Amino acid sequence: MAKGGQTPRDPASQEMLAAWRQMESGDVAGARREAHRILAANPAPDDRAQAEELLRRTQTPPAVYGFAALVLAILLLLVALALSRY
Numbered sequence: 001m002a003k004g005g006q007t008p009r010d011p012a013s014q015e016m017l018a019a020w021r022q023m024e025s026g027d028v029a030g031a032r033r034e035a036h037r038i039l040a041a042n043p044a045p046d047d048r049a050q051a052e053e054l055l056r057r058t059q060t061p062p063a064v065y066g067f068a069a070l071v072l073a074i075l076l077l078l079v080a081l082a083l084s085r086y
Contacts, residue, residue, distance in 0.1 A: 013043075016050045028058050 015038050023031035035051040043051065 013047050016047055016054075019051070019054055023054060023058065032058055 015034065019031045019034035019038065022028075022034060031054060035054045038047055038051045039055075
């Protein structure tokens with residue numbers, strides 16, 4: 001569930017306000033789609049900045065992928081050890 005109060009005090013347009021509200025309600029994928037749509041429409045500088053900020057806030061941190069790779073490597077090692085024992 002998203003944390004409340006993440007919408008900027010002065011959203012640049014109604015489209016950006018809708019995207020921020022989607023993010024606050026927990027629909028991160030919908031908010032990202034809306035931000036991408038706004039960026040594709042050659043928006044005003046304020047809209048562009050807020051759409052890029054929304055996308056930056058909702059991207060997956062790269063460390064998560066590294067951690068997942070580490071977990072997978074450990075799991076494969078444990079499976080290999082278990083198979084070699086029997």
